[in-house]
Amino acid sequence: MATGLPNVSNNDALAARNFAIEVDGTTIAQFTEVGGLTSEMDVTELKENGPDGKLIIKKIPGAHKTPTLTLKRAKNVSMELYKWHKAALDGKVKEARKNGSVILYDYESGEVARWNFVNAWPSKLTTGSLKAGSNDVVTEEATIVMEGFERVK
Template sequence: MSFIDLNTAVGHSFGIDVDGIVIKGITEISGLKWEQDVIDLKMNTPDGKYVHNKLPGRPKPADITVTRGLTSDNSFEKWVETSHFGQMSEARKGASVIIFDYEGNEVKRYNLTNAWPKSLEIGAMKAGDTSVLTEKLVISCEEITPG
């Protein structure tokens, strides 16, 4: 099967939707991948030949890293606090990574099941530096599905 989709998405604008609240202004999203374990099956056949097969194993959800410029919005910090204090029933949320086109229309969505914040990191601060301070939120989830 081959086809050409001329409406290919570009890395223009992203957002993250956490329980219906869309956070835009995301500068980078990484770690959005599907992966599964590989089971190595090594055995000898009845005629004595050595066989090495690879079988699909359990799915392994990835950790998603969301980076944005540091602002006065503390929604990431509040979310991290709930998981750090062990309030996992509050911390686990339905979330989606959203890709927007240049007009702000949604192009693609990736749903994260039972997402919760694993860590929050503030970028390096250097005196006299003119670069934007960032915050990186690492989100752990149980499953990623295209939406």
């Protein structure tokens, strides 16, 4: 059965390695990992007595919880991510809030999934450990908070 997506059937596994991050329509720096692609809601319990007097507990969907994305990458000299974070630090909230997407691609670079986020900004930037004599690559991790999140493809 076809999915309506090019070169993908419902039985094809998707590779986690082919993805991109767009912010305000522009693909930003390459990331090695994206975490937090979740959809979750609160659960409200409604307790009632049934016709026979026994307790019945119903589960009702509550408010949607917006996730927090974690982006990891090799640190480079670009200041774009820091400038985005600094706008929030400086109280420039309107400037800091941006819309974007996490896009997943198939083996032939065709888009197969997209998650859109709304009014997002980096609440935290972490540079990995620095160690004399190390051959390791310096890493950077960004925590992105948002006001809306939805899978659209």
